[in-house]
Amino acid sequence: MTLSVRGLVKNYGGVAAVAGVDFDLGPGEILALIGPNGAGKSTCFNMLMGQIRPDRGSVKLFGRELVGLPPRAIWRQGVGRTFQITATFGSMTVAENVQMALISHHRRLRALLPYAGRLHREAALALLELVGMADQAVRPCSVLAYGDLKRVELAVALANEPKLLLMDEPTAGMAPRERIALMQLTADIVRARHISVLFTEHDMDVVFAHASRVMVLNRGRLVAEGSPRAVREDKNVQEIYLGTGAVYDLARAKGEATAGGEA
Amino acid sequence: MHRRTFLKAAAAAAFAAGLGAGPASAAGTIKIGEINSYTALPAFTIPYRNGWQLALAEINKKGIDGHQLEVISRDDGGKPGDAVTAANELVTRDGVKMLMGTFFSNVGLAVSDFAKQKQIVFVAGEPLTDAITWQKGNRYTFRLRPPVYVQVAILAQEAAKLPAKRWATVAPNYEYGHSAVDDFKKLMSAKRPDIQWVAAQWPAVGKIDGGATAEALLQAKPDAIFNATFGADLTNFVRAGTTRGLFKGRSVVSLLTGEPEYLDPLGADTPVGWIVTGYPWSQIKTPAHEAFVKAYEAKYHDYPRLGSVVGYVTMKAVAAMIERAGSTNTDKLIKAGEGLKIPSPFGEITFRAADHQSTMGAFVGKTAVVNGKGIMVDWHYANGAAYLPSPAAVKKLRPQD
Amino acid sequence: MDFVVIQSLNGLATASTLFLVASGLSIIFGVTRVVNFAHGSFYMLGAYIAYTLVSRLGGSVAGFWGSIALAAAAVASLGAAMETTLLRRVYKAPELLQLLATFGVVLIVQDLVLVIWGPSDLLGPRAPGLAGAVNILGQPFPQYALFLILFGPLVYAGLWLLFHRTRWGTLVRAATQDREMVAALGVNQAWLFTSVFTLGAALAGMGGALQLPLVAVNHTMDLQSIVEAFVVVVIGGFGSVTGALLAAVIIGELNAFGIVIFPDLTLVLTFVAMAIILVVRPWGLLGKPEAAVRGGAGSIELPMRPLAPRLRLFALGVGLVLLALPLVLGNYGLSVASEVLIFALFAVSLHFIMGTGGMISFGHAAYFGLGAYGAALLMKYLMFPMLGGILFAPVVAGLGALVFGWFCVRLSGVYLAMLTLAFAQITYAIVFQWYGFTGGDNGLIGIWPAAWASSATAYYYLCLALCGGAALLLRRIAFAPFGYTLRACRDSGLRADAIGIDLATHRWLGFALGGAFAGIAGALYAFLKGSVFPDTISISTSIDGLVMVLLGGIQTLVGPIVGAATYKTLHVTMSSYTNQWQAVLGVIIIVLVIAFPEGIMGRFARTAEARTARAGDAAP
Secondary structure, three states: OOEEEEEEEEEEOOEEEEEEEEEEEOOOOEEEEEOOOOOOHHHHHHHHHOOOOOOEEEEEEOOEEOOOOOHHHHHHOOEEEEOOOOOOOOOOEHHHHHHHHHHHHOOOOOOOOOOHHHOOHHHHHHHHHHOOOHHHOOOEHHHOOHHHHHHHHHHHHHOOOOOEEEEEOOOOOOOHHHHHHHHHHHHHHHHHHOOEEEEEOOOHHHHHHHOOEEEEEEOOEEEEEEOHHHHHHOHHHHHHHOOOOOOOOHHHHHHHHHHHHHO | OHHHHHHHHHHHHHHHHHHHOOOOOOOOEEEEEEEEOOOOOHHHHHHHHHHHHHHHHHHHHHOEOOEEEEEEEEEOOOOHHHHHHHHHHHHHHOOOOEEEEOOOHHHHHHHHHHHHHHOOEEEEOOOOOHHHOOOOOOOOEEEOOOOHHHHHHHHHHHHOOOOOOEEEEEOOOOHHHHHHHHHHHHHHHHHOOOOEEEEEEOOOOOOOOHHHHHHHHHHOOOOEEEEOOOHHHHHHHHHHHHHOOOOOOOEEEEEEEEOHHHHHHHHHHOOOOOEEEEOOHHHOOOHHHHHHHHHHHHHHOOOOOHHHHHHHHHHHHHHHHHHHHOOOOHHHHHHHHOOOEEOOOOOOEEEOOOOOEEOOOEEEEEEEEEOOEEEEEEEEEEOHHHOOOOHHHHHHHOOOO | OHHHHHHHHHHHHHHHHHHHHHHHHHHHHHHHOOOOOOHHHHHHHHHHHHHHHHHHHOOOHHHHHHHHHHHHHHHHHHHHHHHHHHHHHHOOOOOOHHHHHHHHHHHHHHHHHHHHHOOOOEOOOOOOOOOOEEEEOOEEEEHHHHHHHHHHHHHHHHHHHHHHHOHHHHHHHHHHHOHHHHHHOOOOHHHHHHHHHHHHHHHHHHHHHOOOOOOOEOOOHHHHHHHHHHHHHHHHOOOOHHHHHHHHHHHHHHHHHHHHHOHHHOOOHHHHHHHHHHHHOOOOOOOOOOOOOOOOHHHOOOOOOOOOHHHHHHHHHHHHHHHHHHHHOOHHHHHHHHHHHHHHHHHHHHHHHHHHOOOOOOOOHHHHHHHHHHHHHHHHHHOOOHHHHHHHHHHHHHHHHHHHHHHHOOOOHHHHHHHHHHHHHHHHHHHHHOHHHHOHHHOEEOOOOOHHHOOHHHHHHHHHHHHHHHHHHHHHHHHOHHHHHHHHHHHOHHHHHHOOOOHHHHHHHHHHHHHHHHHHHHHHHHHHHOEEOHHHHOHHHHHHHHHHHHHHOOOOOOHHHHHHHHHHHHHHHHHHHOOOHHHHHHHHHHHHHHHOOOOHHHHHHHHHHHHHHHHHHHOO
16 A cells, blocks of 8 residues: 555544544555545645644555654655645746755755756756646746646656655646646656555546545545545435535536647 | 244254154144044033034144144944944044044944054043053053043042941943942942942943832842942933932942033932032133133033043143154154143143053032032042052053053 | 832833833734834934923923823824835835835934934923822832833723724734735725824834933933834734733833842843743744735745856956955055955845845844954964964854754744844843953954954955855855755745755754854954954844845845945945934935835846846747
8 A cells, every 4th residue: 555544633622623534545546535625634634744743543655654754754755745825936947946856855955066956957857848837947936827836836746756646636726627637637647657646626527537536524534435436426425515516527527628638 | 043043943844844754644734533432422422522623723723833733533333343444544544643532441442452553642532441551551542531440449538438338339231330340349348348238230231220220229228329320321210219219318429420411411300419420510610621611612602511621631632742742653652642741621630651541530529409400519629640550550450562 | 028019010110111112013013014123213202302392391291291192193293204205115125125214214313313402311300290209118119100000001901992992903903914805805005004103103102202201311212222122022922912011011020120130131131031932932922923024026036047148247347346456445445345345245144044044134243243252262362373263253153053043943034033133132241241251341352363464455355255255155055955945945834844855954054054154254354353342243233234135135146245335335434424424324225225125136136037038038
């Protein structure tokens, strides 16, 4: 197993945000974690990445315990991450953002003399090529469109050759067409590189189009798990989502993805 | 007749040749560099500036054997580093022949060391630290005002006559305050072994918390208090102490408090009966002083402060040194300065050869309030010469150079 | 026991005044995010204006209290005028530039006060009806102090009602927490800022006016009150009026009892308290994790680029001019040039911490001073030669920065800045009072250069080689992975952590490195002046550094050098030409701030960038 999560618990002032979550994630699998607002997705995610320390439970990456490690140490174990609201280095160019991650990966952070802008330039450009951002490599990150920032984040997350990608709402804040395109891109990359992905998502179209498996979180507990089709037809899940306005239609999602691809 | 005129002319020519030496001095004028903390301590330094400007006008009316003095004045902002920059500008760019001025002890020491490095004579007017003519003295530096030690000694002589046995001290938390208290304790304990020191307060200069300080002193129940705070700290302390009954039935011996700079702001709040050093300018009736006051008031429509006297006499001392040396050569100036006697509004003073310290003294008396103003009464002038350590004693203090 | 009661009353009386000044500062910062250095000037003006009014209106009950109220109103309108004519123009500038504008006002007011009210201390009348004392536990206690003890909480209650019972107050509180939200609500932000600034100024003016019966009004009141007010605001937590009250009481009582228990420690007591509180509570007692210090639209920094070929030629030209300077300048000119070089390195090292590292420092003078004293003491006690001292100075300064930095880098924003200030003040006090070792406030003299470097030309070349070399090295480091890592931590701590960067450690090392380079500048300064005094570590040296960095432009690497050259040259030359040099300097700073809201070089960098971008767009 790439990732094994057992008995993950987090309480805030007596209220259980996450009340005992268990799941496994296999190599190359794309696992979606969904649920209504306040279900505990973000808390769960932040515990996996080390931003929040769980009250109880264990998170193992290839059998090694991650609980208690800070985010930077988890990253060094081979876990990449993207944020719900993009976090990039605004005073650096697109390429430099990726180079920064590569410099860290190669443990050159404290070098005082080499020019950072020349280190790992080729590798950074290759990653940017992969996410379709090579032509914007020298632009400052601060002037990019939001969708492009998401792509940069993806390139950054791939810099340490991760075995696992954690993506918190990877398409939040993007136009529908862009979402599908970005998720398609992600899916293609991780399949080619055999990377496991855990992502949370609001857009059910995205979820059902690309996830190999879906987990549903409600009030801090996993209430359903299985293939996208099985989860979609789950009565429980439909009830939870009833009235939230979330529509999901696999055919439509697929169609749009194709349209986006052709455009 | 002819012969005498000729001799005089020859002497003047020789003198002029000596003075004219040096590239920067314009024909006929001798440049003097002056540095003081005009922006940092205007209450003292502005009357001081008036003082030297008055003296300068008097000097130039007669000239020094046909030469005029030109003073180039600089502000040091109260910072030793900036004072050295200014001194450097004056010496290396403007080509001044002597330096004068400074108020704060550390600024005075910085300029004094600069003078030693550049081998130029420096006449310090105000800095009170003992070190400038003793522990850190050098042959280029002369100092006009009596050092802390002398002023404290003058006060201690009066204080020792008091019956008080339990003494408390309050002084600003820097070198001046610490050495004042140390000197006072040493001198008093020598005269009166029965004295006990029951409390010491060290407010940061300019930041006294008057109420809390007064209360802390009250708690120690002293019979008498020695004070060395001045300026805004003093007014704050006096007001807070008076309302809290701190000074009731207690003797207070207070350094500098009688100086108009610090006494006048107190006005009707001036505490009565404190033993202080100061400058009772309106009551000094010697001809020399009356002439000074008259000239000062005519020029500035204001009365002189102690700073005015310091500025006036410092300038006169500079002129007298040049006149006696007959040259602006540093070695000759130093030689002329050692043992130099000059008249001053306080009477004749001498720059001692042993330590370049002038024998200027201080007025000591008691405070009183007349017509809502603080004044000094029962005062007398204590000549510095009587209180300065002997030449042999200072020789041991001074570094050999 | 009686003593404890009375002394705690004394502490409370002090606390009331502290609260008045600090609450105004806190409110202003909370809403506008402006670090207002001129707040102390408001306080001082309040006192002077009240003095003049009382002298005119007389010390009757109506005359006295009317004067206090009118003085507060007058200062309030000055505050409003300053906000609308000056600060409003620079709200969109990068963070802290508003601080520079307020510093210009401080300089102008200092000279203005001297011109209007003269140099003498002015003692106002006692408060009519409250001039005497009442008996408390058998001891006379001033009525006026009792009045102050009541008045502080009264003002607090008034502010509380204002903030919780009026629409305006609700808006202010909302703006303190989230300014975007208020803007979204369609509130007239300009009007809100002006009103808040006016209220803050009124509180400061009143605080100053109420000092009339206690102290002689004098021209040092501004700087004394501003530092204490900042301490109180930071301990309480920026934007929290309740925090300011709490902190004022703590500082008031600490001073009252501190001087009884440790009478020698008057210089550091408050700073030690602040340091301890900030280490334990990084956002003060009641503060919340801070939204960034004011940064506007222009605050996004551009990527660093190596100099364009044309600029490289220009830099080469500047280098040649510097090398040739001894041919044109005399000895004095060269020593001023040496001083400019030294301060350029000081500013560059501060910029490394503030610009590259994103850690604002109000206490960089500590490392300058440690370098200066390090070299001087090694020479004095261990007979080190000059170069040995200069080589060891960065070690001394770097070690100091390592120790202090360890605590500082865990904080952020103005809290970090104030902790650096606390450490600088503690260093200052130790140096100032350790007579046996450092010479205390009388300093160390006789620290002159070695014979081979004693000529102005030789020392200038030494400064040029060391400062130039050190500045180039720091520039190189800024372009190196370590510099990039620091900027990564500054731009996004979240992202940096997520790509394996240990924020605290790298910020710590960056802080220490900046400190070490400041040490070199300090050592060179000591030998230039031939002496070292505690003022090398004083707040004003730290502020000088800050002014240089901001003036030149915090977002460019060349900025601090241009800022240092501009400021130092102006400082030295102005004081030679006019007695009112402070006011002239203040006016020049304000003009520069308005003309170049991103700093002098920031403007050029953006113009150059736009040109590059256009060229890039044109090319296929």
